[in-house]
Amino acid sequence: MGDGGSSQAVPSAPTRVGPDVDVATVVAGLREHGYVVVERFLDDERVAAIRDALAPVLATTPEGRNDFEGFATKRIYALFAKTRAFDDLAIHPLVLGVVDAILEHHQLSAPTGIEIGPGSPAQPLHRDDQIYPLPDPHREFVVNTMWALEDFTAENGATLLVPGSHGGQPRPDEPPIPAEMPAGSVMFYLGSLWHGGGANTTGAPRLGVILEYAWAYLRAQENHLLAVPREVAAALPPRLQELLGYGICPPFVGYVDGRHPRRVLQG
Numbered sequence: 001m002g003d004g005g006s007s008q009a010v011p012s013a014p015t016r017v018g019p020d021v022d023v024a025t026v027v028a029g030l031r032e033h034g035y036v037v038v039e040r041f042l043d044d045e046r047v048a049a050i051r052d053a054l055a056p057v058l059a060t061t062p063e064g065r066n067d068f069e070g071f072a073t074k075r076i077y078a079l080f081a082k083t084r085a086f087d088d089l090a091i092h093p094l095v096l097g098v099v100d101a102i103l104e105h106h107q108l109s110a111p112t113g114i115e116i117g118p119g120s121p122a123q124p125l126h127r128d129d130q131i132y133p134l135p136d137p138h139r140e141f142v143v144n145t146m147w148a149l150e151d152f153t154a155e156n157g158a159t160l161l162v163p164g165s166h167g168g169q170p171r172p173d174e175p176p177i178p179a180e181m182p183a184g185s186v187m188f189y190l191g192s193l194w195h196g197g198g199a200n201t202t203g204a205p206r207l208g209v210i211l212e213y214a215w216a217y218l219r220a221q222e223n224h225l226l227a228v229p230r231e232v233a234a235a236l237p238p239r240l241q242e243l244l245g246y247g248i249c250p251p252f253v254g255y256v257d258g259r260h261p262r263r264v265l266q267g
């Protein structure tokens, strides 16, 4: 009897997992498919608390200025200046474990609330790593998380993505699929995955928050040092401070007057 080793199919990593998933399973799914949805990571109570915290912020947030932002879409920039609702999630062990595994040294790049308004058309498909003009193929240097603050459906603008389109490929021909997920889910996706916000054909907005991480040797999309007031940053957990720019990348990228930036923050 042969050992059958060469003919055995390698089991595919899942793209949908439950909230008790481990880091290795998410990383395997990301490497194979470019995205993984962790369903119901947050319970209903937490989702409601986040929505309550964001409601007054959204009330004063203008709609977008171009096709990419979406003329009927509101974007909450400077998120960590405006709410404490994501402090623990940005440094959750599952999130950091996954981002550590793919990026090693990283920082928050573009933490943004995204409320796609009724009637909004689909956002152009794009890759989050495209803003950095580096030739393909390259190592993954962006990992994003999309936190669903209500059920994401094909109708209300669930993020559209092309499974397996990561790794430095040109824009794929096949149509994207909607990443439908129940409220409280978080979707991890690689910066090289082709995706975009979906069209919202319903009468209600679709609210999600992206916490995007980028390789720490790159410039973060948002300048957190100016976006988040220093006294706010000083009260944050140390790991979150680092992710918001008060950290160094080995050996010493990001120093301030020869010292670790956290020492400057602490005065």
Ligand SMILES: O=C(O)CCC(=O)C(=O)O
Pocket: 114, 116, 123, 128, 157, 158, 159, 160, 195, 196, 197, 198, 208
């Ligand atoms: O809102 C979404 O579902 C995705 C938005 C997005 O990809 C972006 O703005 O870069």
